[in-house]
Amino acid sequence: MRGPPLASEAIxxxxxxxxxxxxxxxxxxxxxxxxxxxxxxxxxxxLGPSGCGKSTLLYLIAGLEAVSGGELLAFGAPVTxxxxxxxxxxxxxxxxxxxxxxxxxxxxxxLKGVPEAERRSIARTALQRVGxxxxxxxxxxxxxxxxxxxxxVARALAMRPKVLLMDEPFAALDVQTRxxxxxxxxxxxxxxxxxxxxxxxxxxxxxxxxxxxxVFTARPGRIKTIVRNDLARxxxxxxxxxxxxxxxxxxxxxxxxxxxxxxxxxxx
Amino acid sequence: xxxxxxxxxxxxxxxxLPFGQRLALPDGFVPLLQRTxxxxxxxxxxxxxxxxxxxxxxxxxxLLPPPHIFLGNLVEQARFFNTxxxxxxxxxxxxxxxxxMAVLITVLASTGRVLAGLALAATLSILVGVAIRYVxxxxxxxxxxxxxxxxxxxxxxxxxxxxxxxxxxxxxxxxVFIALFFTMVLSTIHQIDGVNRNYINVARTMGASKRxxxxxxxxxxxxxxxxxxxxxxxxxxxMVVLVAEATGVGYGLGQVIMLARNTFNPSLVFFTITLIGLxxxxxxxxxxxxxxxxxxxxxxxxGSSLGL
Numbered sequence: 001m002r003g004p005p006l007a008s009e010a011i012x013x014x015x016x017x018x019x020x021x022x023x024x025x026x027x028x029x030x031x032x033x034x035x036x037x038x039x040x041x042x043x044x045x046x047l048g049p050s051g052c053g054k055s056t057l058l059y060l061i062a063g064l065e066a067v068s069g070g071e072l073l074a075f076g077a078p079v080t081x082x083x084x085x086x087x088x089x090x091x092x093x094x095x096x097x098x099x100x101x102x103x104x105x106x107x108x109x110x111l112k113g114v115p116e117a118e119r120r121s122i123a124r125t126a127l128q129r130v131g132x133x134x135x136x137x138x139x140x141x142x143x144x145x146x147x148x149x150x151x152x153v154a155r156a157l158a159m160r161p162k163v164l165l166m167d168e169p170f171a172a173l174d175v176q177t178r179x180x181x182x183x184x185x186x187x188x189x190x191x192x193x194x195x196x197x198x199x200x201x202x203x204x205x206x207x208x209x210x211x212x213x214x215v216f217t218a219r220p221g222r223i224k225t226i227v228r229n230d231l232a233r234x235x236x237x238x239x240x241x242x243x244x245x246x247x248x249x250x251x252x253x254x255x256x257x258x259x260x261x262x263x264x265x266x267x268x
Numbered sequence: 269x270x271x272x273x274x275x276x277x278x279x280x281x282x283x284x285l286p287f288g289q290r291l292a293l294p295d296g297f298v299p300l301l302q303r304t305x306x307x308x309x310x311x312x313x314x315x316x317x318x319x320x321x322x323x324x325x326x327x328x329x330x331l332l333p334p335p336h337i338f339l340g341n342l343v344e345q346a347r348f349f350n351t352x353x354x355x356x357x358x359x360x361x362x363x364x365x366x367x368x369m370a371v372l373i374t375v376l377a378s379t380g381r382v383l384a385g386l387a388l389a390a391t392l393s394i395l396v397g398v399a400i401r402y403v404x405x406x407x408x409x410x411x412x413x414x415x416x417x418x419x420x421x422x423x424x425x426x427x428x429x430x431x432x433x434x435x436x437x438x439x440x441x442x443x444v445f446i447a448l449f450f451t452m453v454l455s456t457i458h459q460i461d462g463v464n465r466n467y468i469n470v471a472r473t474m475g476a477s478k479r480x481x482x483x484x485x486x487x488x489x490x491x492x493x494x495x496x497x498x499x500x501x502x503x504x505x506x507m508v509v510l511v512a513e514a515t516g517v518g519y520g521l522g523q524v525i526m527l528a529r530n531t532f533n534p535s536l537v538f539f540t541i542t543l544i545g546l547x548x549x550x551x552x553x554x555x556x557x558x559x560x561x562x563x564x565x566x567x568x569x570x571g572s573s574l575g576l
Contacts, residue, residue: 082473094466098488098565108474
């Protein structure tokens with residue numbers, strides 16, 4: 001079933017496994033036998049109960065952690081470490097508080113020694129794309145939570161990533177802001193042409209955003225099923241199709257949440 | 269009962285404009301005025317209590333002279349701040365600078381030692397702390413020894429300071445340094461370990477090298493914590509410098525205290541204590557200003573709730 005790796009696949013996981021603290025008494029299996037390919041420009045949502053390893057898979061793809069087994073490829077080449085072409089956006093604010101907004105956006109470029117004039121112009125463009133041009137000289141603590149996440153997206157975009165990895169990026173935001181951020185993200189995604197891998201435990205986010213929804217099982221994390229979401233964009237969250245998708249995903253998830261609960265109770 | 273407790277925990281909300289806004293005074297002026305006012309009230313209460321005890325004859329003026337006595341004859345007190353090298357043959361009791369000048373020289377001498385020791389300890393401890401986390405071999409070679417020496421009281425280092433440096437400025441500076449160095453190394457390591465993982469991961473995904481992660485992320489991230497530790501150690505430095513000076517460094521506030529003790533002069537003791545208190549207070553104020561400048565990114569109100 002597994003063909004040869006294709007350079008045209010943005011991300012390709014072949015039997016990927018992750019064991020934390022392997023070889024010790026505290027070892028536990030986070031991910032088992034993950035097979036997944038993500039095409040260029042595809043929007044894939046990882047959905048699962050908390051602690052199912054979906055964030056772990058994102059960290060593996062980002063190259064921040066090493067796989068314990070299997071093969072993980074980005075554009076046909078094995079992932080050996082972090083790369084600017086795979087940008088990770090975190091749940092909580094990760095802007096460096098001692099830098100201004102534009103310095104944060106161009107932080108990656110400054111690491112490469114790009115001259116300041118060029119960094120300023122790239123930062124300006126990236127901030128315009130996220131609608132925050134006027135925040136150029138502000139400090140992160142002067143911005144709201146939603147604005148900070150938009151700056152984080154601008155920072156990722158400034159590196160011209162081919163894959164955007166997002167670890168529950170809107171979880172800390174209120175519901176109204178989250179909805180706005182979803183629309184904003186879809187705009188960014190359409191403009192940039194990058195693949196997006198988006199981790200969440202909100203079914204609504206999967207319904208609104210995904211081309212495909214990868215549903216994870218509870219510990220150890222495995223892919224339970226992959227659901228295509230072919231609802232026409234722009235999507236109406238209250239359309240019959242969206243309702244049906246929501247119900248389908250809810251049912252898929254319910255078993256796993258029950259199992260995760262039972263497991264946690266057994267541990268106590 | 270529970271309801272009463274809940275009500276007591278809720279602060280009264282007064283729908284009145286703050287004092288400063290009603291009078292249209294510049295920002296920060298009123299809090300400053302209030303803080304100064306409360307400081308005067310606080311010190312005033314303490315002094316009044318002391319004066320009362322003296323007035324009722326409980327505090328003996330020969331042993332615990334109240335403020336109006338030990339602050340009443342400044343010129344008389346200043347006479348003891350003799351910075352002339354009296355131990356040298358041919359130097360008379362009245363040789364040397366004027367009393368006011370002598371007080372200034374004494375204060376500056378102690379201040380200089382505190383600053384030198386503090387600067388030395390801060391620089392070296394940050395360097396060593398970062399090196400310990402940066403290179404595993406450095407950690408294995410130095411950390412056990414540093415942890416072993418951290419709890420040793422500065423008093424125990426006093427003879428070592430004299431063996432190594434004799435008398436003069438060097439042992440006093442060494443004492444300040446050694447009293448702060450080990451704990452500040454440990455605190456630097458603690459701060460490094462506490463750096464938000466997201467900051468580091470962001471830098472890593474952007475292709476930062478290990479050196480860049482330390483220089484561009486970890487060091488700026490630990491700066492607030494380090495300055496807070498440094499400020500706490502500021503008072504420690506003032507305590508230690510006095511001990512060091514008491515053993516004979518020529519002149520300094522500690523030496524004046526020793527002189528006062530040996531000549532049974534309680535007024536001089538309290539006068540010097542007042543001086544040290546004022547100096548420490550001024551240092552703290554100055555340090556807070558520096559801290560605010562260096563940590564421009566920290567929100568002001570968060571700083572005040574942390575006591576910064």
